Amino acid sequence: MSVSLLLIPLALVLLAAAVGAFFWAVDNDQFEDLDTVANNLLDDADPEQ
Amino acid sequence: MRQQAAAHLHWQSARGLEQAEFFAEGMHCANCAQSIRTHVGALPGVQHVEVNLTTARVNVAWNPATQRLSALLEEVQRLGFKPVPLTGAAADTARKAERRAMLKRIGLSGLVAMQMSMYTVGLYAGAISGIEPWLARLLRVTSMLLAVPVLFYSGSPFLKGAWHDLRRRSLGMDVPVAAALLLAFGASVFNTFRDSGQVYFDSVAMFVFFLLVGRFVEMNVRRGSLDAGEALVRSLPARVTRLLAAGGSERVALDQVAAGDRLLVAQGAVVPVDGVLAAESALIDESLITGESVPVTRAPGASLPGGAINLGAPCTLIASHSARDSTLATMVALIERAQSERPPQALAADRAASHFVLWIVVLAVLVAAAWLWIDPARAFEATLAVLVVTCPCALSLATPVALAAATSRLTRRGVLITRANALERLATITTVVLDKTGTLTNQGVQLGAVQYFGAGDPQRSLALAASLEQHSTHPLAVAIAAATGERVALTGVQETRGRGLEGQCEGARWRIGQRDFVAELTSGGTSSDDERVWLGSTAGFAAAFELVDSLRPDAAEAVARLLAQGLELRIASGDRQATVQRIAAELGITQAAGRLDPAAKLALIRTLQQRGQRVLMIGDGINDAPVLAAADVSGAMGGGAAIAHAAADLLLMNESLSAVAVAVDTARGTARLVSANLRWALAYNICAVPLAAVGLVPPWLAALGMSASSLFVVWRAHRYARSPT
Numbered sequence: 001m002s003v004s005l006l007l008i009p010l011a012l013v014l015l016a017a018a019v020g021a022f023f024w025a026v027d028n029d030q031f032e033d034l035d036t037v038a039n040n041l042l043d044d045a046d047p048e049q
Numbered sequence: 050m051r052q053q054a055a056a057h058l059h060w061q062s063a064r065g066l067e068q069a070e071f072f073a074e075g076m077h078c079a080n081c082a083q084s085i086r087t088h089v090g091a092l093p094g095v096q097h098v099e100v101n102l103t104t105a106r107v108n109v110a111w112n113p114a115t116q117r118l119s120a121l122l123e124e125v126q127r128l129g130f131k132p133v134p135l136t137g138a139a140a141d142t143a144r145k146a147e148r149r150a151m152l153k154r155i156g157l158s159g160l161v162a163m164q165m166s167m168y169t170v171g172l173y174a175g176a177i178s179g180i181e182p183w184l185a186r187l188l189r190v191t192s193m194l195l196a197v198p199v200l201f202y203s204g205s206p207f208l209k210g211a212w213h214d215l216r217r218r219s220l221g222m223d224v225p226v227a228a229a230l231l232l233a234f235g236a237s238v239f240n241t242f243r244d245s246g247q248v249y250f251d252s253v254a255m256f257v258f259f260l261l262v263g264r265f266v267e268m269n270v271r272r273g274s275l276d277a278g279e280a281l282v283r284s285l286p287a288r289v290t291r292l293l294a295a296g297g298s299e300r301v302a303l304d305q306v307a308a309g310d311r312l313l314v315a316q317g318a319v320v321p322v323d324g325v326l327a328a329e330s331a332l333i334d335e336s337l338i339t340g341e342s343v344p345v346t347r348a349p350g351a352s353l354p355g356g357a358i359n360l361g362a363p364c365t366l367i368a369s370h371s372a373r374d375s376t377l378a379t380m381v382a383l384i385e386r387a388q389s390e391r392p393p394q395a396l397a398a399d400r401a402a403s404h405f406v407l408w409i410v411v412l413a414v415l416v417a418a419a420w421l422w423i424d425p426a427r428a429f430e431a432t433l434a435v436l437v438v439t440c441p442c443a444l445s446l447a448t449p450v451a452l453a454a455a456t457s458r459l460t461r462r463g464v465l466i467t468r469a470n471a472l473e474r475l476a477t478i479t480t481v482v483l484d485k486t487g488t489l490t491n492q493g494v495q496l497g498a499v500q501y502f503g504a505g506d507p508q509r510s511l512a513l514a515a516s517l518e519q520h521s522t523h524p525l526a527v528a529i530a531a532a533t534g535e536r537v538a539l540t541g542v543q544e545t546r547g548r549g550l551e552g553q554c555e556g557a558r559w560r561i562g563q564r565d566f567v568a569e570l571t572s573g574g575t576s577s578d579d580e581r582v583w584l585g586s587t588a589g590f591a592a593a594f595e596l597v598d599s600l601r602p603d604a605a606e607a608v609a610r611l612l613a614q615g616l617e618l619r620i621a622s623g624d625r626q627a628t629v630q631r632i633a634a635e636l637g638i639t640q641a642a643g644r645l646d647p648a649a650k651l652a653l654i655r656t657l658q659q660r661g662q663r664v665l666m667i668g669d670g671i672n673d674a675p676v677l678a679a680a681d682v683s684g685a686m687g688g689g690a691a692i693a694h695a696a697a698d699l700l701l702m703n704e705s706l707s708a709v710a711v712a713v714d715t716a717r718g719t720a721r722l723v724s725a726n727l728r729w730a731l732a733y734n735i736c737a738v739p740l741a742a743v744g745l746v747p748p749w750l751a752a753l754g755m756s757a758s759s760l761f762v763v764w765r766a767h768r769y770a771r772s773p774t
Contacts, residue, residue, distance in 0.1 A: 008191055015164050022156040026149050
């Protein structure tokens with residue numbers, strides 16, 4: 001069971017990474033507008049041209 | 050603070066008072082609203098405070114001589130709410146920040162709750178099959194460390210809310226929540242350190258997570274679909290293109306547009322203010338204003354309401370009102386007035402909810418005492434479950450969300466509710482009294498069959514009639530004058546009000562009007578045929594004009610629908626009895642009274658009310674004002690800028706009678722929704738509390754139940770607001 005001594009801190013590190021990633025996403029407008037982006041695919045006007 | 054104060058919607062109101070309106074961030078329950086009402090209302094110089102729980106808006110009026118806005122805002126802040134401006138960039142930033150903070154809290158609590166449930170599984174498995182003591186201790190200590198940010202970061206809104214509640218000596222719904230969280234956390238910390246007994250860190254995390262999700266959804270629904278007024282304002286462009294007299298154009302802010310300005314409305318753009326089409330005809334979608342979804346073609350010279358969408362080619366609009374005075378601004382003001390009033394239904398629910406919290410606390414103490422006596426080991430869990438599972442929020446939310454949903458649903462169908470309690474009253478009506486002209490029929494009448502007498506030339510008779518009638522503004526006169534473009538020369542035209550006109554033509558005296566009025570001149574028979582307009586000279590009658598008013602296209606359908614709803618229909622009109630009877634027969638309405646002046650209409654409504662009937666009166670809103678005011682509920686055919694003067698509870702923006710049936714349906718549906726929501730909230734609490742009290746509900750399930758019950762109430766209202774009519 002001593003492997004837990006490694007696994008539990010490892011899990012905490014992963015958790016911290018997940019929370020950090022989520023906070024980053026929130027701060028970078030990833031959840032601000034979920035509809036427009038999905039519809040962009042159907043928009044004929046191509047921004048590249 | 051001063052600068053911040055300037056950003057709030059702030060204006061000089063009547064009687065030397067100043068008024069301001071802002072969002073109070075952090076308002077979740079009836080108690081929060083109540084505390085703002087009492088504490089801010091108690092400050093010196095404050096004349097009135099309106100707090101709208103559904104939209105979290107506060108409207109204060111104060112005397113500038115004895116009070117300052119900054120002091121008021123400080124008081125709101127001291128009570129634990131954050132005043133946020135209503136509109137503009139500052140409001141958007143504040144809302145965005147609140148949303149982000151909420152998302153982060155949810156994310157953290159959710160991720161940690163998942164992680165912790167793993168440890169809990171380990172601990173449970175260990176309790177059954179044996180676990181090394183150091184490992185159990187490691188799992189508990191790790192859980193404890195993880196619970197700290199969840200409780201004090203993610204759970205901070207509940208802790209802060211409860212703290213503010215206690216400081217102002219009231220019991221909000223945050224109090225039992227915070228008590229449960231702190232109890233569970235404290236007991237678990239205690240057990241962790243003494244190394245025995247249960248730990249509830251996972252329950253704490255899950256409870257915080259569920260509650261936050263509930264609040265988040267509630268916040269979105271509140272801000273999204275329910276704020277009908279804001280959707281209208283948002284549709285307006287911030288800047289418009291103004292055409293210069295010298296040629297060319299400039300971009301100006303919407304506020305700077307004045308009456309008389311020529312504006313260019315691009316294809317697909319929103320008509321920014323009320324105005325008249327200049328030169329071209331245009332294809333216009335007025336659905337935002339009237340709820341009518343079929344676009345219409347408007348001819349040059351036609352007036353367009355601000356908020357309509359130009360679907361066709363770009364057109365030029367001559368502004369007839371500034372943005373502040375346009376239809377849209379008036380609609381928003383009416384909606385906001387309705388929303389800032391608290392209907393009696395909602396007030397009753399508020400009171401019930403605030404008593405409820407007190408009972409929960411008392412009950413929790415009783416449950417704790419009982420379990421300590423029966424089985425002290427289980428006392429803690431049962432008390433916790435009782436505190437958590439009960440949900441006063443479902444009770445206090447049930448009414449306001451349903452009413453807001455109905456308002457938004459009706460606004461989309463072109464019915465504007467201008468009074469908060471109108472829906473409640475509308476749901477109980479038994480009788481609909483309809484005015485005829487302008488309500489059942491179109492505003493104008495048209496010339497129907499004409500009977501000519503004697504040897505006179507028909508064309509000349511008509512021209513003579515039109516020439517006489519053009520001197521009058523009576524609706525019948527206008528119709529005859531419009532029937533032909535030909536005119537003859539007349540001298541000495543005089544109008545006898547209510548009877549007709551007289552004039553000289555080529556030496557002969559001519560009269561047009563009621564038969565007996567003309568008969569005085571012709572010395573012919575004076576039968577009481579009052580249906581037609583007669584023309585005659587000293588030589589005898591020349592013609593009789595029949596005038597017909599055309600029914601609104603949807604009148605028959607609307608009447609059928611209202612009758613199907615079990616309502617009694619009556620027509621009360623100032624028009625001639627025979628005309629009223631004809632219209633009534635056409636529509637299948639049995640009770641129709643003509644020749645009623647406003648006093649007689651009023652008497653009719655009073656009589657109906659004395660018989661125990663509840664009356665909805667539909668009129669044109671301006672001439673019928675006293676009659677409308679006497680009815681239990683009043684509706685006016687709205688449209689145009691005249692809506693501001695209409696003293697009615699409902700405004701039918703699309704001038705469609707079908708909307709009346711829709712409004713009645715919606716009012717009844719809302720009443721059902723409110724009572725179903727209240728019943729549901731009550732049933733949930735009645736079932737959940739005893740189960741929790743006898744110890745059958747584990748704390749995490751209690752947390753789930755509480756969040757789900759308030760979400761359910763909000764979701765039903767939301768679904769109702771979106772459902773087709």
